[in-house]
Amino acid sequence: MxxxxxxxxxxxxxxxxxxxxxxxxxxxxxxxxxxxxxxxxxxxxxxxxxxxxxxxxxxxxxxxxxxxxxxxxxxxxxxxxxxxxxxxxxxxxxxxxxxxxxxxxxxxxxxxxxxxxxxRITLEWESDREKEMSWFEEARIKVPKVFKKPEEIDRLAIVKFFGAKGGKGYFLVRNKDEFYEMKKFVKKANSYLIQEYVIGTRFYPHYFYSKILDRLELLGMDIRYESNVDALGRIPPRISRSLELRESYSITGNIPVVARESLLPKILEIGYNLLNASRKLFSFGIIGPFCIEMICTEHLELVCFEISSRIVAGTNFYMDGSPYSSLYFDEPMSCGRRICREINLALSSGRLKEVIF
Known part of the structure; x- marks a missing residue:
């Protein structure tokens, strides 16, 4: 910049x-x-x-x-x-x-x-895929393999584009030939990340770091409802083979999910690691809501692949709170309300400047 x-x-x-x-x-x-x-x-x-x-x-x-x-x-x-x-x-x-x-x-x-x-500094780090990967590296969080150029692709990989575009234009490839073939269908595709596609179940935890309480909270969790990839399974193979459909990952909605309780310590630890790394990488670190998109493999290993360093749309399901927010608050607490509550806490303690930039 x-x-x-x-x-x-x-x-x-x-x-x-x-x-x-x-x-x-x-x-x-x-x-x-x-x-x-x-x-x-x-x-x-x-x-x-x-x-x-x-x-x-x-x-x-x-x-x-x-x-x-x-x-x-x-x-x-x-x-x-x-x-x-x-x-x-x-x-x-x-x-x-x-x-x-x-x-x-x-x-x-x-x-x-x-x-x-x-x-606001965090927005630069979430918008730049390379900086995002260096953030994960600083936090020592396991991430999928990144291929620096199409010729390196030697397994199933997903191609992502920079910016908050809701998964628009993403596609899967297995080798460089498929990459160049699929890239023809994407406009303005100069800035991209080629990442190993990890197979497993998705979890997108909603974190909130309270600067005033010095507490990291787990407010909720969701998975994304994506078009058309989530609809392809409804088409019988005998038909889909002849249609030559191209998958896409445009986010159209969100689905609530809870993780098995034995995974929660790992999920919260990952949040803490990312929070601590942010303080080393840029001034002030994360304040308020953020989300880490992750895959849980069949061996219960969590592999992280994306950061949103602000409120995410997956929190919309929990306008009256979630099973997790109820562990911290005895009243309905959405992420949106939690932001406003933090502002109130900062006001009452004379610390508003600590949560505003």
Missing amino acids: SSQWILKEEIDEILDCYDQANLKIATIGSHSALQILKGARDENFKSLAICSEAVSWFYEQFDFIDEVISVRNYKDILKKRFQEELIQDNCILIPHGSFVEYVGAEAILTKLKVPCFGN
Whole structure:
């Protein structure tokens, strides 16, 4: 990233001018916005949904959202006047997957001066596959083999593209010839990662690191519902062979899951390892929600392959809490509400700057 990053001190100065008794929680109307904004209401904050003109009507259906603003392009958020209005309104932005995809990690780091919950530096590390792999390496977490070039492929592998695109365009290959054949069908496929495809069951744990409580929480878990790969099994082999279908991995939904209890210590340990590694690799480390996508093999070995260093859409199933969040809280606690609870805890202890960047 070539442009100069916004400094934490700049955000702190802006936060000093906020009326902290009247903070407003804001995010883009997509991904996990409903959960976040409902969490804001549950925690007694005002809320704002920033929506495209096509979906504003939808977010206006919900009474817990106090205000809906329409924009022609989500990058309008970066305009000076728009940012000034958000700052004047004491807004705290909550980044999510669509936020990162539509606005861009680099723009958030270099142009967005509105205070955000969490550590915005993590967005660069989740958006860059090579940095993501170095993060896993620092944490000493087992990952699939990475092939540096197509000619190295000697087993079943998956090809992934950079950015928060919900699995769009991913494909499986067994050798370099299949790679070059499949790559023809993907547009703008210059930046990619070739990774060993590990066979096993999927677990995507939802973690939350509380800076205020100094506690890592396991709030939930999901698996992704992907089109069309999750539908291919419904087609009999006698038919599918003749159709010459190409698999795709576009995420269309999420399915709740719980892991066997004997796996939970391993899952939480992996979360701690990634958290500790983040503190070594970049300033402040992870703050708030993150997710590690992993495979559990038949030998109960956990192999990790992706990080989302902000709230993930898989938490949407648990708007009233999950089996795991109930172990920490005696009330419904979604990840969106947990973010807003952390802001409340920071406010009451005079530590708001520790969770906002």
